[in-house]
Amino acid sequence: MHHQCFPRLFACFSFLLLAMPGNLPAQVEAPVLKWQHGGCYSSWCETGWYSSPAVTDLDNDGEMEVVAATYSVFILNGEDGELIKSIDPPGGRVWPDVVLADLDADGDLEIVTAHGSGYLNVYDHTGTILWSKNPVTSELRGLSVSDLDNDSTLEIIVTGAVYSKTNTWVYEHDGTLRTGWPQLSNDLGYAYGTFNDTAAVGDIDNDGESEVIVPSDVHYICAYYPDGSPIWADAIYGDRAWGKVGVWESLIPELRGWGSCDGDRVESYRANFAHGAGAIADMNRDGQPEIIVTGNVYDCSTASYESRYTGLYIFDADRSRFKGATFNWEEAPVDTGAPLVEDYSMIESAIPNPAVADLDGDGLPETLFSSYDGRLHAFWLDKTEHGNWPYSVYNAPEGVFRFASEPVIADLDNNGTAEVIFTSWVQKGSSLTGKLHILDYQGNPLYEPNLPGPFGSADWNGSLAAPTIANIDSDDDFEIVVNTAHSGVVAFDLPGSSLARILWGTGRGSYHRNGVPYHDLSRCPADISGDGQVASADLAIFAAAFGKAKCSGADCPADIDTDTDVDAVDLSHMAAGLGQRNCL
Template identity: 55%
Template sequence: MQKRIAIRTVLVLSLLASAACAVDGSEIAAPVLKWQQCGCYSSWCETGWYSSPAVADLDSDGDMEIVASAYAVVALDGETGDLLWRAKSGHDRSEDPDSVDNVGRTWPGVVIADVDNDGAIEIVTAHGRGYVSVYNNEGYFEPGWPQHPVANEFRSLAVSDLDGDGNMEIACGLARGDDTNVWVFEHNGSIRQGWPRLADGDEGSAWGPYNDNIGAGDIDGDGLPELIVPSDTTTICAYKADGTHIGTNEMYHDHPGHDMDYWGEVPAYIDLEYETRGWGPCYTEFTARANFANGPANVVDVNCDGVNEIVVIGDVHDCHTSPYTDLYNTPYILNSDRSRFNADGFDWTTPPIEAGAPIIQDYAVIENAQPNPVTVDLNGDGRIEILYPSYDGRMHAFWLDKTEHGNWPYSVYCASEGFYRFATEPVVADLDNDGNAEVIFGSWVQKETERTGKLHILDYNGNVIHEMDLPPAKSGDWNGVLAAPTLADIDGDSDLELVLNTAHSGVVAYDLPGTAGARVLWGTGRGSYYRNGPSMINSAVSQKGDLDCDGSVTSADVLIALKIAVSGGYNSAADMDENGYVNVLDARTILQLAAEG
């Protein structure tokens, strides 16, 4: 007994010592404007949309470059912001940018990837009027590109090696009212066999994805990613690499008139009873149902048990009214068979409700909020939190207990200002490496206000650390940033910088002093330069006790186990003796594993 008490004391003191060290010197320095209006013309800037910039050493000289796109694609010097080259969208550097026009705007983030497995970086972009481009690192088209399969805008772009052959496939979602809404291209520009989808004769429903919605990740444990495609309907489609539809849980089968064998056939009602039978009483009474026109999908292991789930944000509406009345944005957590997540005491068979009504939905007044989900572990307990901006003017952060802790949700809209304001998708990093992450995002404002958005830095509990105005518009009557920022060291000083593709002041960069030791958890729009909605946590748990999912059991996992024990929570990966709860004995076992290995 005395030995047990001694071990418990050591563990608790270790936790307290860790907390004490985290407090010392953990003040977050204010961002410092580094440069602005980069990539602009002499008297005006192209309007920046929701496209997050990318950072890479394009020419392998040891210095970082920034690739961003509002309409044209630009490469900038990381240190100075100087323009290195510009190519109008749909064109490359072989054409004088002053002699051609852009084919359209750029909605999805710029992709940086070795698409053809040749060891060199490629740049992938998607634009209005149905253009998809792959450039080499110097801004010239790769063979087979660009492609122009349709006349409408591609708003979704994601890359992934779907078949494990070393080459990347490129998935694009079409913002058009049509059930054929997703194309998959091979690295050489050819359309992959089995695509586009939906195809004639396919079961299920789909419509236009009107945001950067496509997610990619392994949901069935075969080691290869699947594609998850939410769109402007109540269902979500899920596909294998060849376009084959992914099946559903038997709870959805054998319902007369509503046999829902595949993901794309299951309507997302709030009430699970309505969902499992395939219909709700929309014609007779209030009925809450979700639409996914603007709700991207992330594939992530939310509870660190080695099995990936799918997180997607639904726009819940009352389908009894005409037109439908939008009620709130809320997260769904789904299993690989489209059933709803319910594990480790976290029951998501009913998603969070009444999360916040829209304050405005008129893009003639203010550009629309896009509820891109960010799935990260904010507080180091080994479980994922779900953050997203919403049309209620707030940034939300849901824990797995389906509640928002601390000061969440955080409102960027303040009625007393006299104008509307919305938030971008955030990026997340533990800037001072104290074990708790900071949340960083921008905002934009109502049109015709001559006002600008802000840069916001919050702690993991939603408390403000810093807020400051972004630069004013170089051209236009409002400013801010619609796109997620990007975190990277762009000047080689070891500290992070924050890069923003603003609405009317070009590309802007801020220094983040004192962040050389930061841990980046979600560093750019849609989580990575593949833009496919991953978590930065490795979902392959190597053994029980690996609570931070990094592939090994370490002292960090001991501290997580203690946090779970102190809070009275539960995580099956921490329940070492499998007695149904987590206590200090489980933490001791994890400590022993850490010492052994």
């Protein structure tokens, strides 16, 4: 938006309503490498793990910064990737995504990271450490923030790769351990270590407060209220909390409460959630959120608990399996793909973090996840994969294993259907590199450029972490920011993407990293595209919807005042919000 529009803002909006319909013909253009080696030293880079970067204007100077973590935490200039600040916090490597959030509601963002030797670190917007906690000596692999009790300040939730049932800690914004935590601390469930960023945190019962869902290294999923007390399961499971209802392939042993593990498939296939992760979304748009979880289905009759496939489950708030008038997930999809390899000395592990977004524009979300079968999966609510899904990054004749990252999802050309963006990595010792992948909503590849090769002595490269879509420079187009394994932080331009709609734009859905796509509509009500700023993408969506009547929710994101009409009042909200940033 050019500045000459501001003196006659409403005249400009009138022009935009005529000239910028959201369904103009468009085409996704090829990504262009913008910069690389962000945060690297003169001849090598710290290893990047599964930590998705974040983008914001930390100092409110109108320029965007990239915040990424490996072992150090780096603040980079979005325009060129130049280092602004390097922080060497206590704790070692960073597995989970970087959190950006205004924890204490003072108007300034904080940075939060969790580390390998059990340290949780919180920094102010300048990168200065405010406080550190060390709840456990094991690695903290899960990190998210949420306003659990609806008091306008955010709580910090961390989970650990521990060898005990106590795996989840919740801290207040000032570092005080929240009353009722850590959990699990009683016999109302079964839990063990979380070996990925598995927790999902959100309001699953529409009471205005957030619940904490924690899959872990057992075939159970624990669920807690904000005070740490357990959430009870539906009476069909007897008098039991979520954490005492096992997840089996078949409902028969699940309802009974046990399986015999005797070699019969019904009695022997169950899910483990060491790497399985959760998400929260309203899958059938009835106003009631569901809980989506991936897990490793294994045969408990085998001595080594042999893995069979990655399972996908959808639960209601009472732990019953999701069932609606049209869709029935009481029986989940089976045999999605056997593992290629489960040896991280050969290739780093595939992590099945679910991403939830409407790919085809029908108003209902699909669920995507990568798997150890070398493919990225996309399931519709009919429990099938449409089009060219699943999409394989592994090509057997190449003779090298490849895995895919958690995807991000955006309608890059604003044509009503989404593109899926993810990265891949390769087998160690292969001297090869992974790719940046952009697919259409049917799973057809559009562009797959190689990521840069390793910088230094490493013998492979790629990116294990979900990329982040954000506008990191002074133009109107979006960029893709990638935290690679051995070439530092890398950025790609996305030409022609100024009108993109961001649906799942970074690891775990938002910079709160809680498995819920989020942008702060109370702070930026005109950010209807969900990209964290009020700019041309929002104008395009608004222009296409202006005049719409009797609409609501996902069908009417441009209804800013939620009165079911997109009218002059919404136009005034759009005018007031134009230029706002840092809404994520």
